[in-house]
Amino acid sequence: MESEIERIPILRLTEESRNNIEDVVAREFPLTIIINNEELVTLLCSPKDLKYLAIGFLFSEGLLENKDEIKKILVDDQRGVVRVETYEDKALANELIFKRLITSGCGRGASFYSAADIQDQVKIESRIEISTHQVLSLVRDFQHQSQIYRTTGGVHSAALCDTRNILVFSEDIGRHNAIDKIFGECVLKDIPTDERLIITSGRISSEILLKVARRNIPIIVSKSAPTDLGVKLANDLGITLLGFVRGKRINAYANDWRIADDGR
Amino acid sequence: MESEIERIPILRLTEESRNNIEDVVAREFPLTIIINNEELVTLLCSPKDLKYLAIGFLFSEGLLENKDEIKKILVDDQRGVVRVETYEDKALANELIFKRLITSGCGRGASFYSAADIQDQVKIESRIEISTHQVLSLVRDFQHQSQIYRTTGGVHSAALCDTRNILVFSEDIGRHNAIDKIFGECVLKDIPTDERLIITSGRISSEILLKVARRNIPIIVSKSAPTDLGVKLANDLGITLLGFVRGKRINAYANDWRIADDGR
Numbered sequence: 334m335e336s337e338i339e340r341i342p343i344l345r346l347t348e349e350s351r352n353n354i355e356d357v358v359a360r361e362f363p364l365t366i367i368i369n370n371e372e373l374v375t376l377l378c379s380p381k382d383l384k385y386l387a388i389g390f391l392f393s394e395g396l397l398e399n400k401d402e403i404k405k406i407l408v409d410d411q412r413g414v415v416r417v418e419t420y421e422d423k424a425l426a427n428e429l430i431f432k433r434l435i436t437s438g439c440g441r442g443a444s445f446y447s448a449a450d451i452q453d454q455v456k457i458e459s460r461i462e463i464s465t466h467q468v469l470s471l472v473r474d475f476q477h478q479s480q481i482y483r484t485t486g487g488v489h490s491a492a493l494c495d496t497r498n499i500l501v502f503s504e505d506i507g508r509h510n511a512i513d514k515i516f517g518e519c520v521l522k523d524i525p526t527d528e529r530l531i532i533t534s535g536r537i538s539s540e541i542l543l544k545v546a547r548r549n550i551p552i553i554v555s556k557s558a559p560t561d562l563g564v565k566l567a568n569d570l571g572i573t574l575l576g577f578v579r580g581k582r583i584n585a586y587a588n589d590w591r592i593a594d595d596g597r
Numbered sequence: 598m599e600s601e602i603e604r605i606p607i608l609r610l611t612e613e614s615r616n617n618i619e620d621v622v623a624r625e626f627p628l629t630i631i632i633n634n635e636e637l638v639t640l641l642c643s644p645k646d647l648k649y650l651a652i653g654f655l656f657s658e659g660l661l662e663n664k665d666e667i668k669k670i671l672v673d674d675q676r677g678v679v680r681v682e683t684y685e686d687k688a689l690a691n692e693l694i695f696k697r698l699i700t701s702g703c704g705r706g707a708s709f710y711s712a713a714d715i716q717d718q719v720k721i722e723s724r725i726e727i728s729t730h731q732v733l734s735l736v737r738d739f740q741h742q743s744q745i746y747r748t749t750g751g752v753h754s755a756a757l758c759d760t761r762n763i764l765v766f767s768e769d770i771g772r773h774n775a776i777d778k779i780f781g782e783c784v785l786k787d788i789p790t791d792e793r794l795i796i797t798s799g800r801i802s803s804e805i806l807l808k809v810a811r812r813n814i815p816i817i818v819s820k821s822a823p824t825d826l827g828v829k830l831a832n833d834l835g836i837t838l839l840g841f842v843r844g845k846r847i848n849a850y851a852n853d854w855r856i857a858d859d860g861r
Contacts, residue, residue: 465611536770562641
């Protein structure tokens with residue numbers, strides 16, 4: 334597997350100076366996912382954890398629902414291909430794939446806007462609570478782990494946590510990919526996601542919210558902003574949505590009852 | 598047309614306090630593009646300039662190449678639908694649409710990785726030059742115009758400029774959409790894009806680079822980072838790529854010969 338970053342020579346300019354220096358940029362790698370010999374999609378991603386990304390993507394898109402469906406996963410790091418075979422010859426007919434991708438397009442998930450899809454999503458009932466102090470502490474740890482971002486400024490991070498610790502961490506040039514990598518790892522390693530939190534460096538749009546809801550996660554935390562649809566869905570699906578978590582403050586956009594008083 | 602922002606009540610938390618306040622979030626709106634009665638894609642976007650977005654998208658994806666092909670554009674703001682009719686019954690057979698979106702998927706543009714697509718892209722020959730001072734000045738103006746971002750922290754901005762002024766400006770929750778809105782407006786208003794610059798708040802990935810190359814734009818400027826593929830393509834296609842333009846400094850990643858000495 335190649336590196337996730339690349340060193341390149343650049344020209345650093347100010348109004349007073351010009352200097353040839355070396356800079357570090359994030360790599361962008363095309364990964365093609367093939368399921369039961371059908372080419373499904375090519376994702377642009379950071380070249381790491383390709384297996385997790387492929388499996389996470391298939392679960393997030395609803396094409397797989399259970400680890401036991403998976404017969405074989407073949408990863409070709411060099412060519413950028415992950416082949417997934419399932420036991421049942423899943424009816425991933427062209428029609429179905431076509432329909433999904435047509436409606437999701439670049440947004441990847443607009444298909445969820447069909448009323449049926451949202452109705453299918455069960456409301457999250459977890460009674461877990463977390464304190465303001467714990468959220469701020471987790472986000473500080475999260476920042477410390479975001480290595481590539483600090484080097485290149487060009488990637489997103491995501492993490493699965495319990496109320497005290499980061500359990501799974503990932504980085505990718507795409508905010509969707511970073512979360513899918515987490516979920517792929519959870520599926521393959523049997524790491525439960527319910528009763529846990531997701532932290533993301535990226536914006537919380539409706540698609541991110543629904544992706545998290547599918548894994549039955551009760552709390553999502555972002556350093557960035559949510560959209561109005563993200564907030565509406567969080568309210569409807571019983572998910573605690575915390576945004577703009579920076580420094581010492583948190584904005585609670587939905588279901589703030591899971592934020593316990595800090596014992597004062 | 599509804600507003601691009603929404604005011605919502607939130608809970609602002611610190612370790613010492615809890616306050617009910619009002620916050621502003623960016624709206625997220627599903628726009629469906631229908632071409633010659635075929636549903637093509639649903640984009641998630643900011644609900645403004647839907648016509649420009651639809652037309653820009655069709656040009657960026659290579660489905661339209663000339664304004665004269667367009668017979669009629671019908672915008673339904675309420676339902677979130679733009680219908681485009683062309684004079685010739687374009688052979689947008691399912692096969693073609695299927696192929697494109699399958700390969701682009703969420704990445705929207707991975708299809709460009711086919712050698713044929715990149716070979717089709719003509720190298721940009723413009724001899725335009727710009728000074729460091731002019732770039733920094735344009736980026737300052739660009740920041741000032743980024744209204745919604747300053748309110749919500751949740752949108753991207755893009756602008757078409759000459760070496761002195763911002764000519765067309767747009768904002769959208771998606772960095773691709775913001776640029777497509779610019780190009781759609783340019784197409785419909787016959788605003789030339791060659792010999793001009795694009796400024797974007799977002800990362801410069803290969804897809805953004807190719808989108809800009811298709812409009813024959815010689816210089817792209819970003820406040821954020823490029824990826825390695827973005828840099829490679831900029832080198833290959835003769836595009837000047839400036840990144841991390843913040844405060845008083847610029848990183849020139851490719852074709853820095855278009856940055857003129859500031860007369861010293």
